[in-house]
Amino acid sequence: MSSQASASNTMEEVERRERLIDELLPVVDSEPSDEVYRRLCELHPADQADFLEELEPEKRAEIVRLYDQEGLADLLEFFNEAARNELIDIIDPESLTDLLVLIDDELAADLVEEMPEDRVHEILSLMDMPTSAFVTDVLAMPEDSVGRWMSRDILALQNSWNVEEALAYLRRLAPDTEHPFYMYTVDAGGVLQGVIDLRRLITADATRLLSEIEVREVISVDASMDQEAAAERLRHYDLLALPVVDGNGVLLGVLTADDVLDVQVEEATEDIYLQVGLDAESEALSTVGQTLKRRVPWLLVNLTIGFFSAFLVSQFEGTLAQVALLAAFMPIIAGHGGNTGCQTTTLVVRGLALGEIYKRDVNQLVGKEMGFGMIYGLLAGILTGGLAFILTHNAWMAGIVLVAMMLNILCAGLAGSLIPLGLKALKIDPALASTVWLTTFTDWIGFILLLGMGTFFIDKL
């Protein structure tokens, strides 16, 4: 199976990082912190952060205190949220202010946002005007918008300049922006006009105007756009960067594919979690208390629905008392219908999310599910009916099991495709048609079909 191979290959890369950490961990116990720090500095900041996250908070704080400002800025970029907040807490306000200027603008705004109000005031008052104005600016953007997330570290060249002026401008700027290769052109009002690549600039005659050599068809996004919609646009058009503009087309920043990568991984995690009723913030390594808080509410709703299943089956007590073997076919009919339907839901939800299923495809999709449901339902029904005959030597029992299995699979396929499509039509996220709810539906239909027919034909069983 290709997915087996691929996931184990990613696993190898994860194991490489795990080995790196395993080699260093004994050093923490045997050597003084400054030796650990020295060894850490030989690693990439991403790996330093990875390692430090594995330590006890006290030990981590001890080592982190040895870092200079530049090093701390790198750590902040790569730390997970817990380690990041801890780090913020142990730094005094002055150093923190300096640090916020060093790191990515959007990260700085994020950090400020999570601080208690009085600390924010203190920090903003210690910052120089442009920086504090900027942070206030970013914080004014809607929470999941591109404006919060973009990098403002862009090269905007006036398209009224000639090539020589542009090159002189580039030389004047300190060469330490993170992405020095996205050069966008703007008019006198700062409105995005085009994009220029380095070599075009170097190759062109010194006196040509940028407006003559810029590429004018630029796909951009609005700063107020949702970050995940922007990520999907970047992916669809296969771009490495998307310029971000305000409502008037003024260039504000840039969104790059490396940032989008993180969002896509988060989004995939959310989709996978949603299938089993987990919220996006859930983590495998949380405490029992956190786990209870995050998972119990959903589980209790789920349990309540289970009560209805129990109640439903209890209505057939008389039938079950007479034909106890009907109970043996409850799990297989309900469960197998559920598994078939889950496959359909999963395909439809994913197809909708990736823009592979459009409205006009609905007939084809539902028609296919009906065809598949009838053929496979009949096959599974015959096999399960056969088993019923072997166990009970009763042709009526076999027939009831056959029909219940067949119809439940058919219903499961229809529900599995129609529910997410319906949710989409209602502008609700189709992923909420999680497989857990679908299996509740197929449980009920399965029980009603099997036990209902059992009750009706009780004399024959």
Add this chain to the structure above:
Amino acid sequence: MSSQASASNTMEEVERRERLIDELLPVVDSEPSDEVYRRLCELHPADQADFLEELEPEKRAEIVRLYDQEGLADLLEFFNEAARNELIDIIDPESLTDLLVLIDDELAADLVEEMPEDRVHEILSLMDMPTSAFVTDVLAMPEDSVGRWMSRDILALQNSWNVEEALAYLRRLAPDTEHPFYMYTVDAGGVLQGVIDLRRLITADATRLLSEIEVREVISVDASMDQEAAAERLRHYDLLALPVVDGNGVLLGVLTADDVLDVQVEEATEDIYLQVGLDAESEALSTVGQTLKRRVPWLLVNLTIGFFSAFLVSQFEGTLAQVALLAAFMPIIAGHGGNTGCQTTTLVVRGLALGEIYKRDVNQLVGKEMGFGMIYGLLAGILTGGLAFILTHNAWMAGIVLVAMMLNILCAGLAGSLIPLGLKALKIDPALASTVWLTTFTDWIGFILLLGMGTFFIDKL
């Protein structure tokens, strides 16, 4: 729920594309193909491809024939596999050869690979030497390796050059490479030495050697490395590009974040599909025949396992005949244990895939699951036992239901965490511990606990 909001937001971007297509579709029926072609040319190639994919093959072929070579090259980049192969089939060998030179190297190699052998010979013989040698070269790389997937369109600067020579070299090259901003430095043997950004080059004194201004710490990958491991490396270090080298460190190409984005989306799809036993190639909009072929083998295995569940329950026929209401608690105990365990499995599998759970975290993880399982198991057991008491007015029944529910939830949590961890230790993809298999396990444990205790205490019920 944040995931609800986010997914609907991506949906908006998908709907924007859907509207684009909906507006153009009537034009296809009412206007001649060249008018459709004219309208299409106003769109981005990605959207042209999206639209053409929606048409019937004959209509698509009619319009595609109107494209010039440049336009066809763009279509090939954005077409899905079916439309791409169709396009290849209708092009004559000479045009196809020209086309292969125009498109991305890695795409060209991909296309050649899928052609029938005699067509490959014909195509290679029509190509000029460097191109055909290149295609042969790429095809010699292992299938899922970085070497297959990277772009060879890189700027390699000799680090023995001075700045002026480097700039002269840049001016000499045609400015049409796709990613003109990754400038890597190599030694005389082509071995990767460092990376230089544009502004450093422009700002530096003309006589300085590149070896003096290059940044020497470059994270690279080997061409033979698996593409998904490379993708994970790029993501971990937050990079926009990774240079690719051979076993001797010679620079061969570059891997960029936009390519990685596509791989990550595919991988997430695979993980989501694996949970419900779908293979990676499954599609919502396939035919009934394809669906039967892809899904039936797995479903039959699943059904066979269901037979064992039915057989297991049938062993308790005597007990069920005496206490039919036990059957009412089978689905809730089995199902709720399954749902609880699925949440755990999902968290652990995802945590392992993203490198958030390491070996040394296992005790913490399993300890937490046991704590959670005991507390929530007791809660769910009391509630379900309470329901049992209401339905049966029998304290023994309530007690049996309580204990069965509690123990099944505890087992589910343990199995849900230990199975993926065990698979990882055995170097098997933990994602194969799909939730469907876990629920089979919890079904059996649940039935055995409930019906076993029911049989033992039958006199009290």
